[in-house]
Amino acid sequence: MVLATNRRIGQENSTTRGLLMDGVERVMIDEGYASLTARRVAGSVGLRHQIVYYYFLTMEDLIVASFRRRAAQVIMRVEEAIAQPEPLKALWAVHAEPAHAALTVEYLALANHNEAIRRETVNFGERMRRVGLDCVAARLGVPVDGSGVISASALTLALSSLGAILGMEAAIGINGGHHELHALVVWCVDRLQGQSG
Numbered sequence: 001m002v003l004a005t006n007r008r009i010g011q012e013n014s015t016t017r018g019l020l021m022d023g024v025e026r027v028m029i030d031e032g033y034a035s036l037t038a039r040r041v042a043g044s045v046g047l048r049h050q051i052v053y054y055y056f057l058t059m060e061d062l063i064v065a066s067f068r069r070r071a072a073q074v075i076m077r078v079e080e081a082i083a084q085p086e087p088l089k090a091l092w093a094v095h096a097e098p099a100h101a102a103l104t105v106e107y108l109a110l111a112n113h114n115e116a117i118r119r120e121t122v123n124f125g126e127r128m129r130r131v132g133l134d135c136v137a138a139r140l141g142v143p144v145d146g147s148g149v150i151s152a153s154a155l156t157l158a159l160s161s162l163g164a165i166l167g168m169e170a171a172i173g174i175n176g177g178h179h180e181l182h183a184l185v186v187w188c189v190d191r192l193q194g195q196s197g
Contacts, residue, residue: 097163
């Protein structure tokens with residue numbers, strides 16, 4: 001049962017609301033998801049902790065909003081990538097970027113302990129895979145799913161999974177073999193795009 005509240009909630013497009021979501025990301029990257037408290041999050045962006053509950057009913061609401069914002073940014077980058085003349089290469093560049101891998105690792109760890117974030121993570125992962133499927137299938141003339149060696153599903157999963165692994169490893173300082181794998185993926189992508197051209 002959800003109880004109604006008379007408490008006012010700040011505007012969704014507020015700069016302060018955005019700062020609080022920035023604070024979630026900062027604390028997760030600097031200290032880990034277990035350190036997410038109203039005091040730490042607000043303090044990390046120079047605000048008083050009480051302001052969290054002006055904009056969000058609970059800390060979980062703030063964390064979910066932060067996840068959704070990050071997910072929307074990633075989806076937008078993927079959509080921009082598939083609009084490029086070489087969409088596979090552009091998708092690879094998006095997936096293999098290590099810049100936000102530390103944050104991704106924290107969200108994945110949190111998803112193991114928080115049902116709301118787990119649901120958001122699953123929805124995001126499935127949506128992320130679907131975004132590129134039709135483009136890859138159309139550009140390469142391969143089925144979305146199929147019994148053949150090459151399908152849009154397999155290519156999309158390979159690019160996103162290999163890219164995520166490289167990003168996460170680079171975020172913690174593991175780089176062995178990264179250059180070689182990157183070169184291999186680009187070589188394969190060039191040939192696949194060349195065959196479809």
